[in-house]
Amino acid sequence: MRYKDLPKLNDRVELRIPYREGIELEKALFRPQKEKVVFALVGGAALSNSYIMLVHSLMPVPSKAYLKSLSSTAWKAEFNAKAIDAAAKARLGLLILHSHGNQYPPELSSTDIDNGSQLVDAFRTAIPRSPHGTSVFGREGSISGLVWKPGQTLPTEMNNVRWISDPVRIIPPLETKYRSEEKYSSQKLLIGEQGQKLLKASKVGVIGLCGGGSHVVQQLALLGIGTIVAVDNDLIEERNRHRLIGARPNDVKQKLSKTAIMSRLVKESNPDVIFVAVQERFPSENSIKMLKECDALIGCVDTLNARKEIQKFAWRYLIPYVDIGLAIVPCKDGSFADRISGQVYDLIPGAACLWCAQFLTDERLSKESGGHGSAYVVGGQQAQVVSFNGVLASQAVTEALHIITGFARRRSISNALQFDGINGTMMPCILNRREKCDACNDELGRGDPIW
């Protein structure tokens, strides 16, 4: 059957490929002389107006498994059985990937469809609750494919792919209603009209809306981000008014929520921006639902346990995550600072995570919760000064700007910037993904939970 004649559903489906798996795919599929095939173990996630397939890991068909065939690429059936077994154990689906080199737009051949559909039938029978499919890459990483969502007998076309990197490459780029505006003219000298369009089409999630998060929200609004999803369950208090950008003296009396203050700030700074307030503590059901729609996350939370939750979530849905944190340690009499340190982590799913960086460890998490489980929160007021929050927040927004627009040429992925507030310096360091990182191996690309 020809591709265009195949009955199919018309929803938007996007494939997301994590950083390291993307490099492995390019090596395996785009360089060899002869057509090669890679199986991907995939998760799936339903968004409000689309469906995403998320690559968890790859299983390239090994050289010795290919069969000699003049007309098409064929491989031994025992490899299929092995892949089905691996996917079933991991509770994931299977996607067949190959490349048509420079074809644009790429198109599955009738042989791809016939053979792929038969294989997918076997996948669906063995693992009915996961998504499956077959697809082909073309020029510059473009994609075309067919995806069978769980429970659906007809396939859906997949023509969108998101290569998770720094910057993220979305092919074709996100579409939005856009008009060129004078107010961004200086900014466009750096990011161009296309960069401004990408900002307008993007959604950024901000978790934690106090000293760091309020700066972040304001700057995202001024940049012209299309949608900001802001998550915080707290009300403003007198003790945090001094560092909450946009707060007014009367807000404390009125017991305004931080999300309400941010909503007002965004409306006053840039009324074109859509502001979505989630006055709940992450990871509540609603916060997960709203944040999984985002293209990037900025975490401005106080605790390691909160970071652990954002880290899990970002890896699961393959969303780049920028984390900031600040620790001011005054000397005992409070006359000067012993230490002012902070961090900005640029975390790209498929590259190093906070566990790989050993920023999160079981020992540190346990220490934070006083030796109890994560249900315990050991609180207490800590020193905070708005100017230091602002330094870290500005850098976090710059990282998000780069993830979306790619305004800079960078040599490395997953950077950490270590902030020294006493000397006013930021020292870069490169993070490396650990091979045996449970967090990466467990969560990456799993998508929505299935029972």
Next chain:
Amino acid sequence: MTVEKKVEELRYLYGAVSTKTLPNGTILVRIKEVQLPSGCAPSKTDFLIEFPQNQDVPSKRYVKENITLPNGKTPRNFTPTQVDGEPWYEFSFNFPWNSQTDPMYQYVESALQRFAKTE
């Protein structure tokens, strides 16, 4: 007693009980709509029990709903968390329960008594 036996026992009493095994060997047991102590809001919630790999003693328990106690307050040490990507609330509560001699439903019902306490 194996986890399977414990699940059978729960299913006999509560009916709608489902399980899944995660790739790391952890077994999750979900009980649909258990009754919370009188005065709690909402009055029912799903309950999740986590058994580590090769162990028949639960390591953690969770409820699905953001519970308000009979005095209108939120429980202390009641934290939203993700279990296999799904949002749950983890809570801590100490109660006597012997995995060798006490039935599994007693574990569930004792844990739920945490929400009868209005501190």
